[in-house]
Amino acid sequence: MTPHQRVALLVLLTAGFTLAVDFSILNVALPAIGADVGFALENLQWIATAFSLCAAGLTLLSGRVADVLGRRRVFFSGMILLGAASLAGGLATGPALLLVARVGQGIATAMVIPSALALLLAAFDEGPLREKALGLNGALMAAGFTTGAVLGGLLTDLLSWRWAFFLNVPVALAVLAIGPAVLRESRPAERRKLDVPGAITVTLGLSALVFGLSQAAEEGWAAPSTLLPLAGALVLLASFILVERRAAAPLVPLQTVRRPAIAWGNLAGLIAFATETSLVFLLTLYLQRVLGYSALGAGLSFAVLGLGTVLGGLVGPRVIGRVGTRWAMAGGFLVQAAATAALVLLRPDPLSIVLLLVATFIGGVANLVVIVGFTVTSTSGLPAEEQGLATGLATMSQQIGITLGIPIMSAIFTARLSVDVPTGPEPILASLSTAVAVNAVLCLMMAVLLAVVLRRPAASAHDAT
Known part of the structure; x- marks a missing residue:
């Protein structure tokens, strides 16, 4: 990479990582937030829901608007909104302002993530350098979700939940100060109507x-x-x-979505994010309700998973270079399925933490290989006028996956738990094992589908079948 490309990549990765952290940084802090600003217990979920509604609902539209108005312009507008909304959230003393701030953060996420990905694609031609950049981007995006849980616990315990908002302000200012010098405007040659x-x-x-x-x-x-x-x-x-x-x-040319690389690549991304983020949710229940960990202790236990995702992002492009995106994604899902299935063996014994750490590390590496393959598959080999659409679809798959996985696994956990009277750790553990097994089966099914159906994804010059 040239020095200019390195700085541009650093700016884009910083923005993407910060917004990925926002998905989970407030989860641990919700009870404290409710007590401070006057949220009733039954309404706490709106702090997360207000963010998800805007982040997922507006992402495809934002990707297309970036095609029309310019991706650089939309990216910086989103960072300005992120800084303002985060400052408002940190200063909020009542539910109304806090919800407005979360809506602002969600809209900013929908604006920044697809435009940042489109700017990254514009900065690197198809080939090993782009795949390396996408690997780093995927690693930090996935690690951001885990980091948010750890960081949220640390900030809430050591300082205040308000710092989970304030932390975004200097990041936004730094991106706005450095970005204009290294990010060039990117838009299709032909401006299309919205x-x-x-x-x-x-x-x-x-x-x-x-x-x-x-x-x-x-x-x-x-x-x-x-x-x-x-x-x-x-x-x-x-x-x-x-x-x-x-x-x-x-807005979405149907002939584009019908392409196998786009359709199956985005399905793979959705399942990859749904399974891994929901697994974090299930294991949080295990750590807190079976092993008796504190919220902070449970969050810190996922640091090993975070390391695995970073490593997976680094090795993902090399795996793709050797076997192609099809087999990289299928193999990644297969390894993730095996690592997840091993977690069915978790017991109330404190030594089970060793199995959890090893399995989540291996699963994190495999999951990121899939995510890098998904990003390469679903954003490459397209004309310039469809890059915003492709990045919008990829971002939407990611965000719907994060939102989809937890309620599905929660419903499976609750349905199994209702069969038994939850008087001790054993019924909870049995319910968790059922949900974890379903999670592993989803990964296995996706591995088989990709190996059989995705014959030749036109995603990379290095793809081999």
Whole structure:
């Protein structure tokens, strides 16, 4: 890499990592936040839901807006919004301002992540350097979720939950100070009109989907507050497909989505993020409710997983260079499935922490190999005018995966737990084992699908079948 590319990559990775941390940094601090700003216990989930609704619901639209207005412009606008929203959140003394701040952070995430990925692709031509950059990006994005849990516990215990907001302010200022000198504007040569009907239906559809999934985790899958938004999401997303078929300049050209590399690559990314982030949720329950760890201790236990994700991001491009994206993703899912399946052997014995640390490290490495393969597969081999769409789809898959995995695994855990009377650690452990086994099966099924169906993803010049 040239010095200019290194600084540009550092700016983009810093922004992406910071926003990935925001997905989980407040989870441990929710009880403290509720006590300080006056949130009722039953409403605490809105602190996370307000963020997820905007981050996932607006990401595809933001990627397309970046194509029209310029990715550099949207990136810096998002960083300004992130800094302002984070400052407001740290200063909030009531629920209203805190929710507005979380909405602002979610919108900023939807603006920054796809535009940052598009700027990264513009800075590196297809080949080993781009794959290395994407590997680092994937490693830090995945590690950010784990780091958020650790950092949230540390800040809440040692300082205050408000620093989970304030931390973003100097990061945003640094990116805004350095970025303009190293990031060049990137947009398609031909400016296309924005598909407004498509933008409205897909944004409302994705928002309804995320809201329904969030309600499933709180109220259960059979609750009207879950079923109604999920049904609405189905109707809206079906309407979106009909709109796109008739649009002169569609938000999502259906011929692009039909490409095997795009379709299967994004499905792989969604499953990769859903399985790993939900596994963190399940193991948090194990550490706290079976082994009796504190919230901070449980968070620190995932530092080994964070190291595994960083290592996976570094070795992912090398694996892709040797075997191609298809076999890198299939092999990564296979190893992740084996590592996850080993966690079924967890017991109430404190020595089980050794198995947890080893399995999560190996699974973290494998998961990141998949994520690097997914990013390369779903963003390469496309014309310039479709880069914003591709990065928007990739970002949407990531964020829907994070939102989708936890309520599904939580529902499996709760359904199994209701069979037994939870008077001790054994029923909790049995429920966790069931959910972990389902998690492993999902990884195994995805490995088989990729090996069989994804014959030749046009994702990398180094791909081999």
